[in-house]
Amino acid sequence: MIKFRLFLLALLAGGTAAAQPVAPLTARQGNVRLTVALGPDGRPTYAVAFGTKPVVNASRLGLALTDGRGFDGPMLLTGSETKDVDETWQPVLGEVKNIRNHYQQLTVHLRQAAAPGRRLDVVFRVFADGVGFRYEFPRQPRLQYFVVSDELTEFALPGDPKAFWIPGDYDTNEYPYTVSKLSEVDNSALVKSSTAIAVREVPDAQLVATPLMLKANDGLYVNLHEAAQVDYPAMQLHVDRATRRLTARLVPDAVGTKAYVHAPGHTPWRTIIVSDKAPDILASKLILNLNEPSKIGNTSWIKPMKFVGVWWEMQTGKTNWRYADSADTLNAAGQLIANGHHGATTANVKRYINFAAAHHIPGVLVEGWNEGWEDWFGNWKEPVFDFVTPYPDFNVAEIQQYAAGKGVQMIMHNETSGAATNYEQHLDTAYSFMNRYGYPAVKTGYVGRIIPRGEHHDGQWMSNHYVRVAETAAKHHVTVDMHESVRPTGLSRTYPNWVASEAGRGNEYNAFTPEGNAPEHETIMPFTRFMGGPMDYTPGIFKLKDYVAGHPERQVRTTLAKQLALYVVLYSPLQMAADLPENYTAHPDAFKFIEDVAVDWDDTRVLEAEPGEYISTARLEKGGERWFLGAITNANRRTATLNLSFLPRGRRYTATLYADAPGADWKTNPEAYRISTQTVSAGTTLRVPLAPGGGCAISLVPAK
């Protein structure tokens, strides 16, 4: 009755809205229920519940525009429609073979109560595991091109949930996670101390990034993010610590506004994934479902890949990207003088090719192969790299032939140092070069401040840039792995050649910072960064201590077995075996798991999970019968309980366990592992002890 009265008030205030309904609009799917209403002030609100539990209390919807006539005032409800969709589709690369897209859609038609009477639709899709909604701008005479100054979307959270968060930074997602109550969010100390991150810009101590993982007091798991972030800046969330109300904040452009929109058009989807079981969050396909189908017709050339690379040796200081000590280190002829520490030499690359060929690793990445690394970084310099000119000690053709002769594919590296305009100027040339030398994949990088100057890594212009790169790459049949890009929002569905991104805190922080990644880091990442899509986390470090000369304090905060488990727990169709060949040949029995493990899957089961605590995941290789299983824990010792009931009944499997040895500990004894085999079946439940910071990787091969 209360809601009815509110609508009536809105109706009276609004005047002439003939189609004004008299009750709140609702939609539901399974346990998830959405309610949309006009508030007493005529402003639209939505609320989400899971069963009887509130997920999001009545929260504001709207957008402010720079012309001052935006969707921030009273609105009239002029109509609504619902429809039900249940369809199934196949991702090109993915965690499962088939994805069901099953939702009830509610479209709410609104009109400004006052002049100019602009129309706005809010479209909600309600799934069994959450809600997505976006603003749609119908074609209309009084709203054509416009500029969003602020998005007013709110997420009013009941209680004071536990949050797994990183600062909302315009230029990076590479912070370590903080776990705190939402009412305690304050990023300022962390932002200040994170000097290993090249570019940091955080305007607000209560700003957090998405995906934001929350655990409510009543046990609900809630994940907030967005889907299909195209032609729009990334959304971050400002936390009102007193009320636990989160408000959308869009990453600004160079002149401080947010988004340039053309009607008909729409925003990305705002996503709320919810369940009372943590594994359901990891299994959710809501974000992928809200993305558009592939824009690439023929996708047969898009392949997943494991690779090694001339990379960790640079991160750990054994060699370097640059050929000379500085751009001013020149001989009398004006040529760079080699410093003798260049990693990307023809001879060294051949060593990696040999290793890859011997161990069935299909790809080799080489960084620092091209001119420009002497002063690539930190100068906001536009013409940094040309993406086609190798250093004198890197023979492109010779390496290409050598690799091809051994059945190995080279992976291109295009670091832009943030000069996106420079990259766009060279894009056709760079990708034609890849085609000429048979590179099927490229890793791109955006370390440094963005050019166009004043733009941000996560703003609208750069978001469009990443899509342009993916599109150009697709035209050239090249797959892309973007580093330092905006965090993903499921766009790998639409651009399946955009196989992975970094856009989070990868293993590399263990190389160049003393704090590295905490033992719980990888138990949080799948609930946060990975919700939007695959990450090139670069797991597989075997030498977990004493890998940086002169820095005995640096160590990877996992056991070796946990590094193996990450190949399963962390989903990516592009997975690096990041350590040096010599560190792998020291442990050939353990490396066997990396050789064996798949990177593309027909099925995935999250067996148990708790953010910040533990995750155990099983996956079925694409087009095969082998399952792979990874179980990880945080700093706490625990026993993984792995119920194998997902195996087909009546089949027996040989399970090879790569487990922490007794006494293993990330801090004191990380490389202690034990490999064992046993026969298992669907009836088996494995109980595997995990060391502090430990894990276990398991391959399950049908018994002969």
Next chain:
Amino acid sequence: MIKFRLFLLALLAGGTAAAQPVAPLTARQGNVRLTVALGPDGRPTYAVAFGTKPVVNASRLGLALTDGRGFDGPMLLTGSETKDVDETWQPVLGEVKNIRNHYQQLTVHLRQAAAPGRRLDVVFRVFADGVGFRYEFPRQPRLQYFVVSDELTEFALPGDPKAFWIPGDYDTNEYPYTVSKLSEVDNSALVKSSTAIAVREVPDAQLVATPLMLKANDGLYVNLHEAAQVDYPAMQLHVDRATRRLTARLVPDAVGTKAYVHAPGHTPWRTIIVSDKAPDILASKLILNLNEPSKIGNTSWIKPMKFVGVWWEMQTGKTNWRYADSADTLNAAGQLIANGHHGATTANVKRYINFAAAHHIPGVLVEGWNEGWEDWFGNWKEPVFDFVTPYPDFNVAEIQQYAAGKGVQMIMHNETSGAATNYEQHLDTAYSFMNRYGYPAVKTGYVGRIIPRGEHHDGQWMSNHYVRVAETAAKHHVTVDMHESVRPTGLSRTYPNWVASEAGRGNEYNAFTPEGNAPEHETIMPFTRFMGGPMDYTPGIFKLKDYVAGHPERQVRTTLAKQLALYVVLYSPLQMAADLPENYTAHPDAFKFIEDVAVDWDDTRVLEAEPGEYISTARLEKGGERWFLGAITNANRRTATLNLSFLPRGRRYTATLYADAPGADWKTNPEAYRISTQTVSAGTTLRVPLAPGGGCAISLVPAK
């Protein structure tokens, strides 16, 4: 003695500068004398004199850097060198066949007196007609990449000269000229009222653009501008009205800083052209001489060209660029609905081709041929045009074949609407398209706010963009005519395919503004805008009144004869005959001059000139014997005195005079002209009456 003492003080303050000279440094060439000294505060200054008259009093030199350790404090003079250069070079296209580059160079080596002791060179070149100087940054450990926050260069002018100025606007040079004392400069009312200019951003009411033309009380003519503006923003000048001290102001970038520089490097040249005779200013080659020689090896494909175009009919509203009334005017199939007013139709273009072929005009420009004009402007929209997709009624291949069959070349039009990033994304595709369809030339346009957002038309980023466009065009053997670009600084020497720019107030303002261009406008332009290089002014309007339906008040403020004279007075290797074919066929006798007149020259003589009053110029056609002569006046009736002593002795010429008829007047009777012939020789002095707003064009053909 005073100067000696100042230096001694600097020496004592500075401490250890062993090479410190004890007298001011000087250089001279002809009447021009330069003095460089350290001021009492240790800051470097320069002064310029012409004979006994001061041109620039002791004026500050220096640069402030964003790191706070720039060249704005006390400096030590650590050495200097002079050298004399006298060489001659040939421009690819030009006003004269040979250009003498004759100067004395003084290089002044400076070092910061305080830490970090960075080094700065100031290089001066003293010519007989002025001085150029620039800052050079030697390779040094403590200055590698740096950002200029302000350039501190000053021009302290004696007295209170008369100035011919336009506002210093970050985004346009299309204002009408104001003539005032320097002490009276105030651009605010003009900026406010100039609503016909799409984008205006003027931060300061006393800011003026360069080239700035000055006439001193003592009769000296002084022109201030710059040369070789590459990888640096345009310089504008702030006028201190009390002291008549001008201070450099650099056009800022999106984040408010000015220039990103990498040592070794340098700024553009700051130029001071001076003479006691106004024609010497117009004849000066100082700016071209300060530019680098051509970077294009083979220049044989670079051709000058006269052209007609589907353009004035759009400017005057007879037809339109756009195909449909709006981007939302769609039929049921989602296709644009033609509005019936589209100018760039195949049939209409053929009409222009026919006219060009019949009248020996080599080129036809067509604007509005490609999709996107319905909403091209004013929305800060990035993906505006793709530069290759024609409207349905413009058949690229058919037009190309038709033109080729008649010996006519099509000129491409690439409007960007300021979205330079979008143009760069399409650059290779756009120029390949020109090659495919045989377009030898392109007119580009930048109407609207720049993208990258926050950048300006005349800032460093865009300046680099224009060069990138010229370079890409050269790679494709295409000549370029840039509209709404930064004003030129002699770069046509270095990039000879960059044949012309607009970057000033062209004839088009007579089409779309009631105020149009004042009668004196074209007597000022050669002393200002044209000092940096050729302009596509689009002269040749024959129908001087009643050319815009419904706007009888609009008229061109010249006579018809003056329009003809502009082909000689205004130098450009790319000259449009801008009026409609039907307006030319109404005056075939007058159009004969446009048919005949050359656009590339072996010699040029400025016979008489006074800025704002009158100019009479004679030019010898490239590789021929015909001379062409143009004389123009402002609103005042006067008699042009044309001494033909430049003609070879003993040769007789048939002079055809296209003169104002008695009673002609720009306001009341502009189309009254009279054509007459007479035989002349080197001994002849023609005295030709010029009507108010009038002019006279003359062809001189050797008598048989």
